Amino acid sequence: MYAVRYELIKECKQSGARLGRLHTPHGIIETPIFMPVGTQATVKSMTPEELKEIGSQIILSNTYHLYMRPGHELIKKAGGLHEFMQWDKPILTDSGGFQVFSLGPLRKITEEGVEFRSHLDGSRHTITPEKAVEIQTALGSDIMMAFDECAPYPADRDYVKKSLERTTRWLQRCKDAHKNTENQALFGIVQGGMYKDLREQSAREITAIDLPGYAIGGLSVGEPKDIMYDILGHTVQFLPEDKPRYLMGVGSPDDLLEGVIRGVDMFDCVLPTRIARNGTAMTSQGKVVVRNATYAEDFSPLDPECDCYTCRNYTKAYIRHLIKANEILGARLLTIHNLRFLLKLMENVRIAIHEDRLLDFKEEFFKKYYKK
Numbered sequence: 001m002y003a004v005r006y007e008l009i010k011e012c013k014q015s016g017a018r019l020g021r022l023h024t025p026h027g028i029i030e031t032p033i034f035m036p037v038g039t040q041a042t043v044k045s046m047t048p049e050e051l052k053e054i055g056s057q058i059i060l061s062n063t064y065h066l067y068m069r070p071g072h073e074l075i076k077k078a079g080g081l082h083e084f085m086q087w088d089k090p091i092l093t094d095s096g097g098f099q100v101f102s103l104g105p106l107r108k109i110t111e112e113g114v115e116f117r118s119h120l121d122g123s124r125h126t127i128t129p130e131k132a133v134e135i136q137t138a139l140g141s142d143i144m145m146a147f148d149e150c151a152p153y154p155a156d157r158d159y160v161k162k163s164l165e166r167t168t169r170w171l172q173r174c175k176d177a178h179k180n181t182e183n184q185a186l187f188g189i190v191q192g193g194m195y196k197d198l199r200e201q202s203a204r205e206i207t208a209i210d211l212p213g214y215a216i217g218g219l220s221v222g223e224p225k226d227i228m229y230d231i232l233g234h235t236v237q238f239l240p241e242d243k244p245r246y247l248m249g250v251g252s253p254d255d256l257l258e259g260v261i262r263g264v265d266m267f268d269c270v271l272p273t274r275i276a277r278n279g280t281a282m283t284s285q286g287k288v289v290v291r292n293a294t295y296a297e298d299f300s301p302l303d304p305e306c307d308c309y310t311c312r313n314y315t316k317a318y319i320r321h322l323i324k325a326n327e328i329l330g331a332r333l334l335t336i337h338n339l340r341f342l343l344k345l346m347e348n349v350r351i352a353i354h355e356d357r358l359l360d361f362k363e364e365f366f367k368k369y370y371k372k
């Protein structure tokens with residue numbers, strides 16, 4: 001019996017999209033789903049109540065960051081991540097693979113794991129597959145990600161092949177180290193860079209290891225969108241239909257729609273929360289850079305079609321003022337809106353799949369949001 005079980009509800013007649021339910025120890029998640037990112041045990045500036053209010057079903061946190069600060073033992077003493085941050089719905093933790101590789105030259109990769117220097121105080125650390133599982137077990141997330149290597153882009157074929165084969169060996173080590181399979185699920189991560197044959201090899205090796213879900217990693221790393229979509233479409237073919245598919249680090253409205261159409265069930269990205277803090281909103285009429293002078297005396301709502309707290313109460317002029325004055329409320333109001341925008345988009349996507357009209361929905365959305 002797994003901690004996490006996927007129930008395929010319906011396959012879209014117009015595309016490879018699916019409607020599903022992900023049963024987890026902290027509740028049931030309707031897929032396709034967007035997961036707000038809460039790297040350091042908080043979705044920046046949001047309270048758990050506000051996250052629930054806008055429809056967040058599951059949030060993501062990061063093994064690397066929480067290991068560095070405040071430490072996984074401290075969080076374990078606090079009763080685990082759910083208790084520590086007072087979030088009683090599902091949590092997915094990323095394994096640190098991507099974060100450590102983002103440290104760039106500060107790290108050394110060996111068969112054992114990755115040696116790196118802390119971004120906080122320069123101290124030396126080594127994360128191994130076993131360590132990544134130990135940390136995530138202490139955090140108590142519902143879904144933990146395998147420790148993998150996210151190959152850089154671009155990367156040559158030989159490097160990518162050696163790297164994906166090590167990622168497969170690391171996945172087996174994660175699975176061997178994972179004891180409490182009853183209440184925490186382990187997801188494998190497919191690599192293979194931008195090489196279709198290596199993507200097939202990785203998908204076959206990773207899915208040969210029986211797990212409750214699989215992620216597509218190594219994408220959204222700076223490659224052109226059309227390459228991402230092409231590699232994604234190719235890779236999904238080698239993933240089992242009865243397990244959830246999670247595309248890591250994605251994304252923007254167009255990438256979410258293109259991912260769902262190709263059969264992806266789960267997404268996460270820092271985009272909505274990060275651009276909120278520097279004054280950009282995703283709205284039904286497209287991107288609005290509310291910090292621009294054009295909105296100085298615009299006393300209309302950010303998005304007339306949005307039902308969020310920000311759009312029901314404030315004007316563009318006020319939000320612009322807050323952002324320009326670097327007021328904390330400015331970041332909060334735009335974060336509430338941007339997350340609501342993506343969560344609402346995914347609600348509408350689920351309805352469109354249910355009604356077999358996802359491609360029509362995508363057309364309409366693109367016309368309004370991207371004016372194309």
Ligand SMILES: COC(=O)c1ccc(CCNc2nc3cc4nc(N)[nH]c(=O)c4cc3[nH]2)cc1
Binds near residue numbers: 270
């Ligand atoms: C304003 O917007 C931004 O700042 C911003 C920053 C980063 C991304 C892209 C994030 N992409 C991404 N996250 C990822 C996380 C991953 N984790 C693991 N374990 N393995 C992977 O293979 C992996 C790949 C990823 N690709 C997108 C947007």
Ligand SMILES: [Zn+2]
Binds near residue numbers: 302307308
């Ligand atoms: Zn809004």
